Structures are given as structure tokens and as C-alpha cells.
Amino acid sequence: MKLKVLFRKSLFCFLKQENSSNILSDLDEEFDSLYSILDEVKESMINSIKQEQARKSQELQTQLSQCNNALENSEELLEFATRSLDIKEPEEFSKSRIQDISHFVLKTMCLCFHRVTMASAFRLSLKPKVSDNMTHLMVDFSQERQMLQTLKFLPVPKAPEIDIVDCLVADNSVTVAWRMPEEDNKIDHYILEYRKTNFDGLPRVKDERCWEIIDNIKGLEYTLSGLKFDSKYMNFRVRACNKAVAGEYSDPVTLETKALNFNLDNSSSHLNLKVEDACVEWDPTGGKGQDSKVKGKENKGRSGTPSPKRTSVGSRPPAVRGSRDRFTGESYTVLGDTAIESGQHYWEVKAQKDCKSYSVGVAYKTLGKFDQLGKTNTSWCIHVNNWLQNTFAAKHNNKVKALDVTVPEKIGVFCDFDGGQLSFYDADSKQLLYSFKTKFTQPVLPGFMVWCGGLALSTGMQVPSAVRTLQKSENGMTGSASSLNNVTQ
Secondary structure: OHHHHHHHHHHHHHHHHHHHHHHHHHHHHHHHHHHHHHHHHHHHHHHHHHHHHHHHHHHHHHHHHHHHHHHHHHHHHHHHHHHHHOOOOHHHHHHHHHHHHHHHHHHHHHHHHHHHHOHHHHOOOOOOOOOOOOHHHOOOOHHHHHHHHOOOOOOOOOOOEEOOOOOEEEOOEEEEEEEOOOOOOOOOEEEEEEEEEOOOOOOOOOOOOOOEEEEEEOOOEEEEOOOOOOOOEEEEEEEEEOOOOEOOOOOOEEEEOOOEOOOEOOOOOOOOEEEOOOEEEEOOOOOOOOOHHHHHHHOOOOOOOOOHHHOOOOOOOOOOOOOOOOOOOOOOEEEEOOOEOOOEEEEEEEEOOOOOEEEEEEEEOOOOOOOOOOOOOOEEEEEEEOOOOOEEEEEEOOEEEEOOOOOOOEEEEEEEOOOOEEEEEEOOOOOEEEEEEOOOOOOEEEEEEEEOOEEEEEEEEOOOHHHHHHHHHHOOOOOOHHHHOOOEO
């Protein structure tokens, strides 16, 4: 025991020393980075001063060169005029005039050319074009010096506060909003954590599920979309982070995420259906997995599908005592394993592209094992047939109503048990396909029929906002089960 305590103390001291060393190393790196920035700024300013100095020197050199050229041209002209004025005798003046006339003409032409080309030079000002004043490049680092003097360690961010009122749960999405208790301009990002739970009290520190993490959130809200609501509630918490450290977690909040979750009931499904939790496929070999001798004896003198009571089916479990009988004959039906007794619920169904025939709807648990969906007064459905001829129809109590709409890729099913309404939608566009109005007298189960194809289910879904809106305008305006009474199949 003493050895364990000594080991823990040694480990704690080691970790503490290592942590301090890391902090000192980080501090050195930060200051080195600051020094590097100051050196770069200094070098840039020095280059600016040198460039300004070179520019002014070049300006003065150009001005000086222009003045020198103008003076040289003026000196030649004055020298010629002086020599002419020095001749005092008329004969000598005449003689020299004849000798120098050609020289004079050429000189005059040359000087005229120079006077024309250098006219701007003669008008040059002797005042320097640039000043030796460099005060515009002076600096004042008093504010920066004060900022450097106030350098200190980053404070740990305070815990954010989640605004329950601004949080939204809709369309299998959750928007979580929060705020800081006081303004903190050092915050770089936020971390949101969430987990699913079925515990309806205050969020517990320990739960059966781990926290999921979403990092690097820049704003004060975040939306989780495309969720499957397979738990009653979700816990959320958030923390703020600056460049150095993450702050404390906010107080966790719990948001309700109820939705209908069900799987397919494998124990009562038709033997020609291969059933998994949320998928069902037609299996033409169903019920034919028994030994050939046994099969021969049991089916001697019989034709058609073997009796399910005398059939051993590979991975399919035997019927549970007390459960309903397995569907047989040409029903090709499977029901959901969760009954709907109240409330509004929604799920979606997608058929395989090559599925020849299938039905989607609800039924009472009393649906007979030979009954097909829609052919009794205990089941309601829409049926799609792609074999021989294409038909799309609503069925109930052996009555059929053809639907003049395109079969969607995915069908949404809305069941309002208390309101006695069963509606079918295009799951993508939310276009209403058909709606039954009735009064459910006992709990209903989701029901499915498949022949030569397969279906995939999506459960754990809230009733979409678009469907809720359509329901308000739909009641009393669409077809109902009563419209099937006069239409015989």
C-alpha cells in the first residue's frame, strides 16, 4: 500500500515537472515568435528609409545634371559674343567677319538648336526639388510599448450558458444555442458534446453512452442534422476555447427526441421473406431448407408450399409462445414489432428498383395469417404492382382506389392514431399520395407485403414539419376509406 502511495506521489511530481517544462518551452516559443516579428518590422522600416533616401538623391542628381547642361550652353554663346566685341578696328572687324562668317552661322544654328532643345532647362528653378526632411518616416511606439507591458497569461474561458428557449428540435435535427456570461474576445472556438439517453431526469455524469464531440465551432449555435431519434432524450454541453486552453463545460441540458422506433417481427413473418431488423427481401427458397428425406415424407402426395409447422428454416427463430401465427399462403406479409396505441408517428419505406409488387400500411394484430394487406377491414395500405401491368392503388376492406400519381422512390407513412388518420406521402417532396380517415378501435402495427423484391425501412423519425403543415389543410379535403366502399376490386 505504501509503495502505491509513493508511486502515485512520484508520478504526480513527474507529471507536474513535465507540465511546467512544457509551459516554459511554449512561452519561449511565443516570445521568439514576437522577437521575429519585431525584427521583420524593423527591417521593413529600415528598407523604407533607405528607399526614400535613394529616391531623393536621384531627384537631386537629375536636377543638377540639367542645370550643368544649361550652363555649358550659355558659356559657349557668351564666349563667342565676347570675342566679337573685342575687335576694335573696322578693317580687322571686316576681315575677321568674312573669315568667321561661316563659323558664326554654324555656331548660331547649333546654339539655336540647343536653345530650342534645352528651353526647359533654362527655365529650371535653382531651388532643390526635394527636401532633406525625413520626419514623415518617424515612428512612435508608445502605444505598442504599453501593449507589450500589459502582456499576461491567457485567462481560462468561463463556462458558456445554453439557451434552452433558443434550442430547436425538428425534422430529426437539433439546433443548440448558447452565450457567454460576459464578453471574451480571446475565445477562438467552441466544443459541443452530445449523447443519447433514455434517462428523463437531470443529466448524469455517468451514462451508458459516451459523449460525441464536435470541435472547432466558430459561432454561438450549431445544428446536428440527419439524426436518428432512437432514444427518448439527448444531453448537450459546450465549452469555450482560446488559443491556449479549453474552459469549463456549461451546465448540461436535456432535450426530448421521441420518435417511433420499430423493427420487423421475424417470428411471425412469411417463410418466403428474409427479414432483418429494418429490411425485408423476397426469398423464393424460404421453407425449403429441410433434409430431403424429411421433406419427401412430409410432402408426399402434397403440392405447394410446405406447412410452416413442419418446416425447419435456417436462421429463422421459432415462433415465440404467445405471439401471433406466422403468415403463410400468398400473404407474403411481415408486421412491425411495436404497436401504435396513441399519438402521431412517421416512418419511411424504400423499395428495391426491381421489386415487382409490394404494399405499405398498418394492420391490427388480429390480421389473419392468410390475409393480404388491404383485403380485410383490419388493414389499410397502398399497393404498388410492377408485374404484367403497372398499378398504384389504395386498398382497404377488399376495395381498391387507383391513384393517379407517380410512384415515388421513397414513401412516407404518417399515422395519427388518436385522429384516426393514415396518410402516405412522397418522402422527398412531401406530396400527399392518399389519406385514409377512420377510427382505430385497437392498436395497429406497421405492415408490409413484398413479392419478388425487397423493402428498406427508416424509423426513429419525427413527423416532418412539412407533413404537420399539410395535415392542417388536408383534413376533410382528401379521399378517405369511405370512398373505397363503392369500388370493388
